[in-house]
Amino acid sequence: MIQKSGVKLFAYLTILYFTFFGDVSLYAQEVLPVWPNAVPNSIQNKEYKEVLTYDDANEVRGVSKVTYPSLTVYLADGDKSSGASVVICPGGGYSHLAIYKEGYKVAKWFNSIGVSAFVLKYRLPDDLIMKDKSIGPLQDAQEAIRLVRRNAVKWKLDPNKIGIMGFSAGGHLASTLSTLYSEKVYDSEPLSARPDFSILIYPVISMEDGITHKGSRKNLLGENVSADLLDKYSNERQIDINTPPAFLIHAVDDKAVPVENSINYLLRLKENNVPAELHIYESGGHGFGLGREGTNTYWPESLKHWLINNNMAK
DSSP: OHHHHHHHHHHHHHHHHHHHHHHHTTTTTEESSSSSSSOTBBBBOOOOOEEEEEEESOEEEEESSSOOOEEEEEEEOOOOOSSEEEEEOOOOOOTOOOIOOOIIIHHHHHTTOEEEEEEEOOOOTTTTTSSSSTTTTHHHHHHHHHHHTTTTTTOOOOTTTOOOOOOOHHHHHHHHHHHTOOOOOOOSSSOOOOEEEEEEOOOOOOTTTTTHHHHHHHHHHOOOOOHHHHHOOOOGGGGOTOOOOOEEEEEETTTSSSHHHHHHHHHHHHTOHHHHHHEEEOOSOOOOOTTTTTTTTTTHHHHHHHHHHTTTOO
């Protein structure tokens, strides 16, 4: 009964959110709970409440303390749709989600090139609401892919053209899904959670000292981490011949997440004969998203051509 009430409350709050914050509702078709029933690996905590941040125009820009993960649906217009789709994981160091800049805004761009998009508001790892915080985000990402694949016919999507995209720590989640998609982290139906391609934007890839983003590692794995856990979530080490093709973006002057994260991922993909493309820019720093000035400004155009060449966009 408690869980059903929580789901009803989630649906009610979703309606309120889209009633008052119309910048998203003008474009998104619907918001779906990732877990319509019980959320796996969860601990009930009434004091743990979702927090939204706003800009000067009172539009939502970020979210933290996510308890009920969701997918915000942006379907491409039928006559423009390529049938491809992508689940987008915003970044934020596994402490918050930059859900507008690295979520809703990006989804609208995908629609402009005929690709449907789904913004994943995933749970951020926290011992206060999770029995094992290291697997919480991966559970949400796996189920998000399964949810899209399950509804592919309904949404007129190709179930073999479903990708994952991630920015910064969201890039770590996207690359974790790309390498650990078959990891049994919850009781699931026999439907593949493997993304067909991945798009990694200034991603955290490794948990290794020297190149990892320490905040992301601490939030996901904690302070005292075993060597086995560091190895498991250093995603460049988990690549094999079945890892999805990847498109990567990074700036040399990124002070938060060193460019070596993307370089090492590319090299391991190459070793395993997995198709990949990496664009390294002279400037841009970290978190440039869409529209910041610098040599990185036109990365969406490069991504568009990559998607077209791989038959993912018209």
